[in-house]
Amino acid sequence: xxxLSDESNRLIADESLIDLVNTKQVIIMTGSGGVGKTSCAxxxxxxxxxxxxxxxxxxxxxxxxxxDALGLDExxxxxxxxxxxxxxxxxxxxxxxxxxxxDLIVRYANSPDQAEKILANTVYQNLTKNLSGIxxxxxxxxxxxxxxxxxxxxxxxxxxxxANALDFLDAPRRLIGFLDNKVFRVIMNTGPSFLKxxxxxxxxxxxAISRVVGAEVVDQAxxxxxxxxxxxxxxxxxxxIVQELLRQDQxxxxxxxxxxxxxxxxxxxxGLKLIGFGFRIAGLISNxxxxxFEKTRIxxxxxxxxxxxxxxxxxxxxxxMKDLRSHEQLQLTKLTRKLEPxxxxxxxxxxxxxxxxxxxxxxxxxxxxxxxxT
Amino acid sequence: MKTLRSLKPTLEETTxxxxxxxxxxxxxxxxxALALSAKNLGHKVALILLNPSPAANTLKAGLENNPxxxxxxxxxxxxxxxxxxxxxxxxxxDHGLSALGNRxxxxxxVSVIATAIPGIKELLILAKIKQMERSGTYDTIILDSPASGxxxxxxxxxxxxxxxxxxxxxxxxADEVAALLGDAKRCQLILVTxxxxxxxxxxxxxxxxxxxxxxxSLGPVIVNGVVxxxxxxxxxxxxxEQNASGSxxxxxxxxxxxxREMQDQNLEALTHKLQEIPSxxxxxxxxxxxxxxxEIALGDxxxxxxEENNS
Numbered sequence: 292x293x294x295l296s297d298e299s300n301r302l303i304a305d306e307s308l309i310d311l312v313n314t315k316q317v318i319i320m321t322g323s324g325g326v327g328k329t330s331c332a333x334x335x336x337x338x339x340x341x342x343x344x345x346x347x348x349x350x351x352x353x354x355x356x357x358x359d360a361l362g363l364d365e366x367x368x369x370x371x372x373x374x375x376x377x378x379x380x381x382x383x384x385x386x387x388x389x390x391x392x393x394d395l396i397v398r399y400a401n402s403p404d405q406a407e408k409i410l411a412n413t414v415y416q417n418l419t420k421n422l423s424g425i426x427x428x429x430x431x432x433x434x435x436x437x438x439x440x441x442x443x444x445x446x447x448x449x450x451x452x453x454a455n456a457l458d459f460l461d462a463p464r465r466l467i468g469f470l471d472n473k474v475f476r477v478i479m480n481t482g483p484s485f486l487k488x489x490x491x492x493x494x495x496x497x498x499a500i501s502r503v504v505g506a507e508v509v510d511q512a513x514x515x516x517x518x519x520x521x522x523x524x525x526x527x528x529x530x531x532i533v534q535e536l537l538r539q540d541q542x543x544x545x546x547x548x549x550x551x552x553x554x555x556x557x558x559x560x561x562g563l564k565l566i567g568f569g570f571r572i573a574g575l576i577s578n579x580x581x582x583x584f585e586k587t588r589i590x591x592x593x594x595x596x597x598x599x600x601x602x603x604x605x606x607x608x609x610x611x612m613k614d615l616r617s618h619e620q621l622q623l624t625k626l627t628r629k630l631e632p633x634x635x636x637x638x639x640x641x642x643x644x645x646x647x648x649x650x651x652x653x654x655x656x657x658x659x660x661x662x663x664x665t
Numbered sequence: 666m667k668t669l670r671s672l673k674p675t676l677e678e679t680t681x682x683x684x685x686x687x688x689x690x691x692x693x694x695x696x697x698a699l700a701l702s703a704k705n706l707g708h709k710v711a712l713i714l715l716n717p718s719p720a721a722n723t724l725k726a727g728l729e730n731n732p733x734x735x736x737x738x739x740x741x742x743x744x745x746x747x748x749x750x751x752x753x754x755x756x757x758x759d760h761g762l763s764a765l766g767n768r769x770x771x772x773x774x775v776s777v778i779a780t781a782i783p784g785i786k787e788l789l790i791l792a793k794i795k796q797m798e799r800s801g802t803y804d805t806i807i808l809d810s811p812a813s814g815x816x817x818x819x820x821x822x823x824x825x826x827x828x829x830x831x832x833x834x835x836x837x838x839a840d841e842v843a844a845l846l847g848d849a850k851r852c853q854l855i856l857v858t859x860x861x862x863x864x865x866x867x868x869x870x871x872x873x874x875x876x877x878x879x880x881x882s883l884g885p886v887i888v889n890g891v892v893x894x895x896x897x898x899x900x901x902x903x904x905x906e907q908n909a910s911g912s913x914x915x916x917x918x919x920x921x922x923x924x925r926e927m928q929d930q931n932l933e934a935l936t937h938k939l940q941e942i943p944s945x946x947x948x949x950x951x952x953x954x955x956x957x958x959x960e961i962a963l964g965d966x967x968x969x970x971x972e973e974n975n976s
Contacts, residue, residue, distance in 0.1 A: 325689020552954030601901040644862040
């Protein structure tokens with residue numbers, strides 16, 4: 292090992308997340324797309340239930356295989372209990388962002404009539420698909436709702452892969468900004484009366500928009516904002532509570548990455564932003580590492596009679612794998628030096644995709660093994 | 666289905682390539698490699714990004730700093746980043762909303778319009794590409810498309826909008842973009858995947874969804890990261906299995922072999938499910954960091970110029 296990794300290893304207290312599942316109430320799994328974040332979230336939940344902690348995992352858009360592995364057939368907003376061999380109970384939810392948003396509307400509407408109108412509006416219907424970060428926001432909503440559920444002690448939340456890594460933190464603000472849209476308030480003349488004189492100009496604007504995008508669209512938009520009037524406060528209050536929950540001591544962020552140059556770079560940007568927002572990264576998972584083939588001490592020496600050609604293939608393969616691994620570890624070391632996570636878990640590349648409970652339990656072993664450091 | 670040896674005919678036949686795939690499959694790197702392939706054929710190339718990508722930064726720096734490449738470059742690669750919001754603002758300003766000050770626009774009306782009209786941002790990006798294609802300035806236009814989760818929404822925007830906008834400017838745009846997407850001589854969708862189980866499954870699902878959508882011409886599917894097939898003589902195998910099965914060399918060799926075996930199963934499943942859609946395989950690169958040299962090498966492989974055999 293190089294000096295560099297020796298130094299960073301000193302910073303890492305633990306190579307397991309066991310104390311996190313033992314002490315935290317909420318664990319949020321973050322990271323860019325394609326690193327196996329959802330599998331890690333599921334595996335961590337299974338591991339926690341195996342050590343006796345009642346756990347619920349919230350997944351977002353899991354691959355079909357993973358959903359099957361968990362025994363989940365369809366998305367729904369109620370936790371489904373999953374049979375495991377552990378002492379703790381295990382629940383899973385596949386987030387349905389649309390349904391969660393609908394629930395919120397029903398909750399904050401002043402009357403069933405208001406809720407119905409909003410739910411039927413095409414602008415509202417497009418909101419979930421088009422306002423970036425809605426899915427993230429709904430994941431946070433779900434988190435808030437479930438964190439008061441006493442069926443489980445630990446909640447593990449997977450976050451959606453997003454272009455902007457921190458959409459899930461920013462989404463509530465953006466949604467409220469959208470709902471509070473001043474332009475439309477002015478257009479609708481619902482603002483303070485001193486703004487009324489501009490209505491002539493804004494009517495012209497509205498007309499111009501109609502010309503480009505069609506009058507129907509504008510009518511629907513105006514209707515949406517009229518219907519929504521008065522509900523912003525409920526959303527705002529709720530968003531603030533969720534933000535608070537994220538900052539509590541019982542909440543931990545775990546960053547998942549794979550040790551490739553580009554994903555490491557994304558993880559670094561992501562991690563630094565989280566830190567910039569005042570959060571701490573409680574753990575780093577390095578997923579799909581090239582295994583260490585030199586753990587074994589049995590030597591393959593010149594005394595074995597092997598053709599030159601084959602000898603070359605064997606040594607080339609080992610050299611390539613070793614180089615790959617050492618590059619990966621170097622990248623990882625650089626990342627841990629930047630982010631200083633107190634926990635780092637290495638998971639080697641598995642030879643097949645996570646296909647069932649046993650595979651997930653296998654990953655869980657890596658995540659929750661007793662401190663391997665010597 | 667057939668496995669292609671070179672994408673040269675594809676690049677010569679068609680102008681616009683929408684490169685798409687799930688996160689982590691190497692979509693951005695492939696976009697850059699494809700741009701280099703096209704440049705190699707003497708094409709004038711535009712590489713369009715929706716988000717900045719490390720791969721494109723590597724390409725840009727490589728083109729600027731490498732004198733050997735710069736010298737031979739008769740046609741440079743133009744790298745453009747299109748911001749959906751800006752494209753929408755441009756469009757609105759071009760169509761009678763210039764009276765709105767920038768402040769008013771940025772205060773949220775754009776986000777209201779973008780939200781009220783599903784797919785307008787996506788449509789306008791595609792319309793921009795169509796305009797670039799029509800201008801005849803470029804021989805090859807490559808779009809590093811959004812991740813495949815959003816891809817279907819992206820590609821269905823013309824149809825979705827045609828349903829909302831019965832007549833008018835948007836309708837014309839939607840119809841013209843639909844015509845572009847449906848014409849294999851003008852535009853092809855290139856899906857990138859890995860020879861792993863989940864990516865293969867998702868690629869097949871994406872293709873099914875896209876076919877359902879409408880008339881979008883599918884180009885070859887690129888399978889990235891195929892590990893090399895390495896074999897030992899029977900004599901060597903038995904020697905090692907008896908005397909040195911625990912050696913690091915054999916552990917590494919067996920590991921690679923097992924990966925390839927798993928990939929072969931997935932490749933077979935993919936081949937079977939793709940039916941008439943051709944595919945193209947790119948080898949795994951033993952590195953954690955794709956450099957400009959790797960991008961060039963991948964670009965050469967796409968044209969079958971490399972001496973290295975990678976079955």
